[in-house]
Amino acid sequence: MSWPPLREELKGIEPYGAPQLDVPVQLNVNENPYGPSPECVADIARAVSEAATTLNRYPDREFTELRAALAAYLGHGVTPEQVWAANGSNEVMLQLLQAFGGPGRVALSFAPTYSMYPEYARDSLTEWVAGRRETDFSLDLDHAHDLVKEQQPSVVLLPSPNNPTGTALPFDAIATLCEAAGDGLVVIDEAYGEFRREGVRSAIELLPEHRNLVVTRTMSKAFAAAGLRLGYLAADPAICDAIRVVRLPYHLSAVTQATALAALRHAPELLGKVDELRAERDATVDWLRAQGLAVADSDANFALFGTFEDRHAVWQGLLDRGVLIRETGPDGWLRVSIGTADEMMAFKKALTEVLR
Ligand SMILES: *Cc1c(COP(=O)(O)O)cnc(C)c1O
16 A cells, blocks of 8 residues: 555545635635625624633534524524534535435536535545536536436535536426435535526525425625635425534534624625625626627626636736636636626736737
8 A cells, every 4th residue: 555545536636726826816716805894803803702711611512593593694484493504515515415425325416517516425435426517507407307317316416506607597497306306405505696696596495395405505605704614504404403413523613603693793794795796797797708708697706708728828827917717617718706896807907918
């Protein structure tokens, strides 16, 4: 055996993650460009200070207060028993695979999609199957339905809006897939849900009708708290109960719980720039199209555009001009996160120069 004695299938694999470079314009990981107000920062500091007085004790393992606050935030009649949270929705989804995937079971999605999904499958020894999307990145519902029937996955992972394409699922598709999946879980990953365009509905509305439907959300994107590491789901209470078997003891620290609760008290402020970002997104998509580029329709806070014979050269050209975007998605495409108006101006200027 070679050193270190790593699992065979992990040998030579690069860890997931975009380059974290200190450049003036960072548009690569879909963060909200607006930081919290001084009032919000002060409230978080007070809450963490209070939590620190009992740091010798383990935190509330069931994060009761936070579950109630997240349920209230979600609305639609979601109860605290229907809510589960962890350190980012990435951890929530890994826990789902640990509880509901495993050897002999299948996790299914439709490519191109979030590149972390196959990693949860690998790490939980679940077989990974990826169907395809149409050339405009929408879901071919007949193909999706048939593949679910054929593979009988124990977990279907579907982001809406999808990353890296920005594509939202039609509302009807969710019910169709929940029915096709039988007792398998259908996880609708709404990490970018708050950025949906007018009229695009959330899967949360369908929870009362499908006990196998799971909707995941995060405070990392629209909620402007990527540094907090707090993601959550809403689902049948039996699903939340099952996850408790695989979660690590006291996985949500007292500091995380206090910070998340304080941040939720400032929800209107933290979400206050969402409309502006949606408008900036639509303007960016229009601008890119006006440059003669292909752009995927986006319901998220990013746009996937292309296609380039040498996308790396375009990415590098932008970086040389102080603008960091993401080299991801199908060959030839690049993804830009939506930043402030100034940041988007810098992006447009740099891209114009690079393409000249
Ligand atoms: C960013 C993102 C998440 C959220 O990640 P966190 O762990 O909550 O920060 C989940 N799903 C998709 C598709 C994402 O792009």
